[in-house]
Amino acid sequence: MPGIAAIAMHQQRATRERVVPFTAGDGMDLKLVNVQGAHPPTRAPVVLVHGAGVRSGVFRAPVAVNLVDALVARGHDVWLEDWRASIDLPPNRWTLDQAALHDHPAAVRKVVEETGADRVKAVVHCQGSTSFMMSACAGLVPQVDTIITNAVSLHPVVPLWSQAKLRYAVPLAHRFLDYLDPSWGDRPPPGAAAAITWLVKASHHECASTECKLVSFTYGSGFPALWRHENVGSATHDAWIPREFGPVPLTFFRQMERCVRRGRLVSYEHLDGLPDDYTAQEPGTDARVVFLTGRLNRCFLPESQIRSYRFFSSFRPRRHALHVLPGYSHLDVFFGERAHRDVFPLITEELAGSPARLGERP
Numbered sequence: 001m002p003g004i005a006a007i008a009m010h011q012q013r014a015t016r017e018r019v020v021p022f023t024a025g026d027g028m029d030l031k032l033v034n035v036q037g038a039h040p041p042t043r044a045p046v047v048l049v050h051g052a053g054v055r056s057g058v059f060r061a062p063v064a065v066n067l068v069d070a071l072v073a074r075g076h077d078v079w080l081e082d083w084r085a086s087i088d089l090p091p092n093r094w095t096l097d098q099a100a101l102h103d104h105p106a107a108v109r110k111v112v113e114e115t116g117a118d119r120v121k122a123v124v125h126c127q128g129s130t131s132f133m134m135s136a137c138a139g140l141v142p143q144v145d146t147i148i149t150n151a152v153s154l155h156p157v158v159p160l161w162s163q164a165k166l167r168y169a170v171p172l173a174h175r176f177l178d179y180l181d182p183s184w185g186d187r188p189p190p191g192a193a194a195a196i197t198w199l200v201k202a203s204h205h206e207c208a209s210t211e212c213k214l215v216s217f218t219y220g221s222g223f224p225a226l227w228r229h230e231n232v233g234s235a236t237h238d239a240w241i242p243r244e245f246g247p248v249p250l251t252f253f254r255q256m257e258r259c260v261r262r263g264r265l266v267s268y269e270h271l272d273g274l275p276d277d278y279t280a281q282e283p284g285t286d287a288r289v290v291f292l293t294g295r296l297n298r299c300f301l302p303e304s305q306i307r308s309y310r311f312f313s314s315f316r317p318r319r320h321a322l323h324v325l326p327g328y329s330h331l332d333v334f335f336g337e338r339a340h341r342d343v344f345p346l347i348t349e350e351l352a353g354s355p356a357r358l359g360e361r362p
Helices: 004-012 065-072 096-115 126-137 160-174 192-203 210-219 234-242 250-262 303-315 344-351
Strands: 016-023 029-036 045-048 077-082 119-125 144-150 289-295 319-325
Touching: 016 096, 016 126, 029 065, 029 096, 045 096, 045 126, 065 077, 065 119, 077 096, 096 119, 096 126, 096 250, 119 126, 119 344, 126 144, 144 344, 160 250, 192 210, 210 234, 289 303, 289 344, 303 319
Parallel strands: 045 077, 045 119, 119 144, 144 289, 289 319
Antiparallel strands: 016 029, 029 077
C-alpha cells in the first residue's frame, strides 16, 4: 500500500491511548487498550485479540511499523483486548470455553458502548482466534461483521511431534506443574521446571536465547516454532520477545489435545450458551471471515485454516477468503521486519472490504 509506512511513522509520534477496564461475564476484571491517531478515527473500530501466554502488546513489537500503527494510519479506532490469557493479568487456569462465553462478548459490547458504533471488526490470533471464533459460532458477537483470523480457528492441525507432546508429555507435566512458562529462561524454579528447561536447552540449538527455545517447546514443533529467524530483527528477538511470553495453564493444553484428537474445536467444560462441538451446526454469525496462515507455520499447520475456510464456505460460498503467506510462520506475520509491506496491506484491504490478492491460494 503506497505510503502506509510513512503515514504510520508519522502517526506513531501523535497517537493517543487509554486503558479501558471491563468486566467479563463471570466477574473477572479485564482491560482494553484504545489507540487512536492525532485525528478522530474515520473507519470502524477494530478489536485485536492476542494468543495464549502473551498480552495485547504482542501487536506492538519494536519494528518500523507494527499492526497498530498501520491500522491507526488507515483511520481505524484500535482496541487491544487483554483477555484472561494475558500475562498482564494474574495467572489463572483458563479454558477456551471461559474466554468464548465471558471475555470476548463483553469486550465487544464495551467497544460498542465506548464508540457508539453498531458494527465492529476483529483481528484475532491463535488462541485468541479459537476462542473468538467460538464466540462468533455461538452467536455471541453479532456486532462483528469482519473477522481476520490468523493461524487457527475451528480446525487445529499440528505436526506429529506436537501431537505426541500433547498426548503424552502434557498429562505427565500436569502431575507436577500447573503452568508452562517460557519466561523461566535461564533461571527456572527448581524441580520439574528446571528439568524441562535443561531438556529444552539440550535439544534446541537454533539460537542463544533460552526464552526462544522454551517458546518453541511450549507451542509447537520447529527450530524455532513460532517465527522464522530470518524474519525477526534483533531488537525484537533479543530484547523484546523474552519479556512478552509468560505462563500458560496446563488446562489449555488438555483442551487442545482433545480438539486436535477430534480434528475440530470441542468444549473442555460444558457451559450453557456454548455448543459442545463447533462444527456440528452452521456458524451463528453473518461475519465475513478472512483466514490467514503462514506457509511455514510449525505451531498449527496451514491445513488448519484451509479446513476452516472450506467449512465456512460450505454454507456461504464466495463470501470468505483464505490467504497462505509464503515465507511466514506463526507470529512473524505480526512482528516480522517486513510484515508492514508483506502482510499489513492485506489486512487493511480486507478490513476495508476490498479483497486482497496477496499471498498464495491453495
